[in-house]
Amino acid sequence: MNFQQRFDAIRADMGREGLDLLLGFHDGTHFGGSLNAMMMLSGFRSMGNAVAIVERDGESSLMVSPDWEAGRAAECAPHMSVRGVVDQLPALKEEIGRRGISPDRVGVAGLSALPWEQAKSINALFGNRARAADQLIVRHSKAKTDEEVGHAREATVIAEKGYARMLELARPGVREDDLAVELRWYMKSLGAEDNFLMLNSGPHNKAVQPCSSRKMERGDLLLTELSPIYKGQMTQICRTIVMGRATPEQKRCYQVLIDGYERGEKAAMPGVPMSRVCDAVDEVIDAAGYAEYGKPPYLRLRRRGHGLGFGCDLPGDVGPDNDIVLEKNMVFVLHPNQYLPETGYLMCGEPLLITSTGSEALSTTKAVLGETG
Amino acid sequence: MLNMHSLLLVGPYDWDETVMPREEFDARIRAFWSRIPESVGSFAVVYGDSRHHAELTYLTNFVPKVRSAMAIVPREGEPVILLQGSRNSFSYAERLGCYKSLDLMTDPARAVDKWVADHPGVAKRAVLLGTAAMRPQPYQQLLAAFPDNAAPLEASHALAALMRIKRPRELVAIRRGCEILSAAAGVLAESQRSGASVTSAVLEAERAAHAMGAQDVRSLFSLDGGATLRPFSTPLDRKVDPLQVSLAVLNAGYWVEGLIVESAKPHPVRDRVSEALRGLIAQAKPGARVRDLAAGVASAVKPLLPHPVAGGAVGNGIGMAIEEAPRLSADSEEILEAGAVYTLCAGASDGKLHALLSAMVRVGDSGAEVLWSAD
Numbered sequence: 001m002n003f004q005q006r007f008d009a010i011r012a013d014m015g016r017e018g019l020d021l022l023l024g025f026h027d028g029t030h031f032g033g034s035l036n037a038m039m040m041l042s043g044f045r046s047m048g049n050a051v052a053i054v055e056r057d058g059e060s061s062l063m064v065s066p067d068w069e070a071g072r073a074a075e076c077a078p079h080m081s082v083r084g085v086v087d088q089l090p091a092l093k094e095e096i097g098r099r100g101i102s103p104d105r106v107g108v109a110g111l112s113a114l115p116w117e118q119a120k121s122i123n124a125l126f127g128n129r130a131r132a133a134d135q136l137i138v139r140h141s142k143a144k145t146d147e148e149v150g151h152a153r154e155a156t157v158i159a160e161k162g163y164a165r166m167l168e169l170a171r172p173g174v175r176e177d178d179l180a181v182e183l184r185w186y187m188k189s190l191g192a193e194d195n196f197l198m199l200n201s202g203p204h205n206k207a208v209q210p211c212s213s214r215k216m217e218r219g220d221l222l223l224t225e226l227s228p229i230y231k232g233q234m235t236q237i238c239r240t241i242v243m244g245r246a247t248p249e250q251k252r253c254y255q256v257l258i259d260g261y262e263r264g265e266k267a268a269m270p271g272v273p274m275s276r277v278c279d280a281v282d283e284v285i286d287a288a289g290y291a292e293y294g295k296p297p298y299l300r301l302r303r304r305g306h307g308l309g310f311g312c313d314l315p316g317d318v319g320p321d322n323d324i325v326l327e328k329n330m331v332f333v334l335h336p337n338q339y340l341p342e343t344g345y346l347m348c349g350e351p352l353l354i355t356s357t358g359s360e361a362l363s364t365t366k367a368v369l370g371e372t373g
Numbered sequence: 374m375l376n377m378h379s380l381l382l383v384g385p386y387d388w389d390e391t392v393m394p395r396e397e398f399d400a401r402i403r404a405f406w407s408r409i410p411e412s413v414g415s416f417a418v419v420y421g422d423s424r425h426h427a428e429l430t431y432l433t434n435f436v437p438k439v440r441s442a443m444a445i446v447p448r449e450g451e452p453v454i455l456l457q458g459s460r461n462s463f464s465y466a467e468r469l470g471c472y473k474s475l476d477l478m479t480d481p482a483r484a485v486d487k488w489v490a491d492h493p494g495v496a497k498r499a500v501l502l503g504t505a506a507m508r509p510q511p512y513q514q515l516l517a518a519f520p521d522n523a524a525p526l527e528a529s530h531a532l533a534a535l536m537r538i539k540r541p542r543e544l545v546a547i548r549r550g551c552e553i554l555s556a557a558a559g560v561l562a563e564s565q566r567s568g569a570s571v572t573s574a575v576l577e578a579e580r581a582a583h584a585m586g587a588q589d590v591r592s593l594f595s596l597d598g599g600a601t602l603r604p605f606s607t608p609l610d611r612k613v614d615p616l617q618v619s620l621a622v623l624n625a626g627y628w629v630e631g632l633i634v635e636s637a638k639p640h641p642v643r644d645r646v647s648e649a650l651r652g653l654i655a656q657a658k659p660g661a662r663v664r665d666l667a668a669g670v671a672s673a674v675k676p677l678l679p680h681p682v683a684g685g686a687v688g689n690g691i692g693m694a695i696e697e698a699p700r701l702s703a704d705s706e707e708i709l710e711a712g713a714v715y716t717l718c719a720g721a722s723d724g725k726l727h728a729l730l731s732a733m734v735r736v737g738d739s740g741a742e743v744l745w746s747a748d
Binding site: 028029030031032045047048066067068069071072086111112113114115116117119120175177178180181182184185188189190191193194195196197198199200202206207208209210211212213214229230231296297298300339345 | 375376377379380384385386387422423424439440441460462464466468469505506507508512513583597600601602604605606682684
């Protein structure tokens with residue numbers, strides 16, 4: 001599947017759902033994890049307000065603010081006519097009026113990711129009669145296009161290079177902040193337009209967190225999620241580094257997570273519900289005697305990974321209640337990260353691509369317990 | 374200037390009491406409450422996220438590095454920071470704010486109710502701060518804490534008036550930010566002269582700013598001779614001349630911004646814009662009408678066209694947000710205020726050559742003190 005095929009499929013569904021017009025909104029505030037309806041329809045990552053306007057049988061267009069973003073938007077959305085506007089709402093009102101479409105036949109997506117007052121104004125534009133259409137986009141976005149898979153591969157190459165750099169730089173006395181800034185910059189120089197970079201250290205961590213001013217010390221465990229975004233596609237690798245040499249106990253505990261990961265990877269294949277992948281990981285870790293540490297309060301969410309993307313993070317969490325059935329070209333990170341009483345929190349994880357027969361780790365080197373020597 | 378923000382903030386955001394001691398935040402909170410009658414509010418519910426957190430940071434130093442957070446800031450007593458997620462992740466958050474009381478927030482209304490229940494002497498009269506940036510669902514959840522789901526007073530305008538006049542410690546942070554900006558602009562120029570590609574030059578400037586302690590650096594650059602700006606998306610081999618860049622540097626919670634044009638060739642549009650910027654700075658005095666300033670720039674660059682990115686504006690207030698009020702637009706009724714810090718910009722285009730230049734100024738009693746200038 002390519003982007004145009006996905007776009008055409010969404011358009012075809014508009015007819016089935018009685019929609020003549022589909023509007024996908026975003027305001028340029030990027031948190032990740034929530035649907036970016038505008039980006040899924042256009043391929044454009046905006047800095048400000050933008051709306052993708054898709055007619056069932058007619059033209060598709062993209063309206064962006066500030067108006068000088070129009071040129072960049074046009075490069076990203078060659079299938080759309082692009083218009084730069086100073087103020088989105090009056091321009092949208094004019095566009096809608098020109099079309100004369102009944103509000104009942106308008107679908108709106110992405111409102112939940114907008115500031116509340118903006119969402120309210122957009123709903124009011126249609127007399128609160130437009131229909132929520134997020135799912136129309138989501139159901140066609142859970143599997144990646146071939147281009148997105150390519151970008152996920154490239155993002156993973158960057159993540160692995162970032163980890164190699166991290167092993168060079170992580171030393172006792174270095175501040176977490178300084179390490180994170182340097183890694184972020186390094187991965188940006190390799191092509192990462194953004195990065196969800198978690199990194200923290202301690203002798204007995206309870207969880208992975210954003211970096212702080214803490215200076216790393218000998219004997220610490222340094223945790224990281226390296227999640228660069230390349231051309232709109234996020235990846236993630238999870239790693240643990242011992243500041244010094246790993247103890248036999250640390251190696252044993254880490255192997256439990258590795259074994260859980262391997263079992264999960266084997267379970268990940270087309271036709272299998274995501275919950276089965278989670279169960280496969282849990283079986284290994286529970287059998288090793290750590291069942292109670294795989295749930296709250298030790299593990300905030302009972303999950304062993306999550307979907308990867310940027311505009312849409314389906315197939316969702318690698319959780320026991322996620323019944324979504326895996327399909328070819330779905331991409332998610334499988335990470336049996338968790339707290340173990342002997343060591344504290346440990347992390348290992350790879351991005352997985354569902355293939356036609358099974359799954360493929362996008363990383364070329366899988367997690368091992370790192371050491372700084 | 375609007376730019377691209379990161380999903381997760383990395384950099385030195387932890388509270389540094391040598392830079393902003395607790396007494397500074399206590400004084401800000403007192404000053405805020407002095408503007409709100411007791412009958413209107415006994416506590417403030419403050420929202421912030423990784424993009425919009427000026428109000429939250431101004432009162433607590435807390436920056437939500439990822440997603441969002443809230444604070445309850447009472448008229449009397451210690452503020453509490455409310456965090457999503459798990460208590461297992463509190464250790465980094467404890468370092469961010471100057472107030473160390475943290476609590477878990479599963480639902481905004483429940484968090485407010487719990488706080489009120491824990492403070493039986495405090496009347497349930499809230500004002501809201503920063504909530505314009507909230508998403509619909511959490512905002513509705515928050516309103517459930519109040520009678521009839523009615524929104525309390527949004528008092529951000531009252532806080533904004535305070536934030537506009539920079540206090541001495543804020544000015545120290547801004548001046549240091551300008552030093553970093555100056556150094557980064559120097560690296561950009563040097564990279565350009567040495568033949569670096571456009572993205573290499575920008576990345577080197579960002580790295581230089583980080584090396585000097587910047588919390589964040591956000592750059593935009595032009596690939597069309599300065600007509601428009603764009604964020605980094607992928608490394609480019611292209612060298613460009615002229616190189617139009619916007620560099621925004623965050624230091625100790627305060628943004629400074631610079632619009633820069635580097636060129637080895639004669640650039641008559643830049644020269645004209647540079648002259649217009651000097652004129653703009655000279656006019657920047659307390660009480661100066663914003664519309665007069667905008668008209669002055671338009672007149673100074675004639676017969677050149679207005680720059681498409683500037684949109685007729687000649688800058689804006691700047692501080693804990695990159696774009697603080699007021700926007701200095703041609704139709705503004707605002708005046709410049711003594712004690713405020715602005716980013717002033719002039720731009721023009723002849724259709725082929727384009728230039729945007731800016732300066733950071735503090736308006737003093739008798740005129741503008743230039744904190745940094747591209748001129």
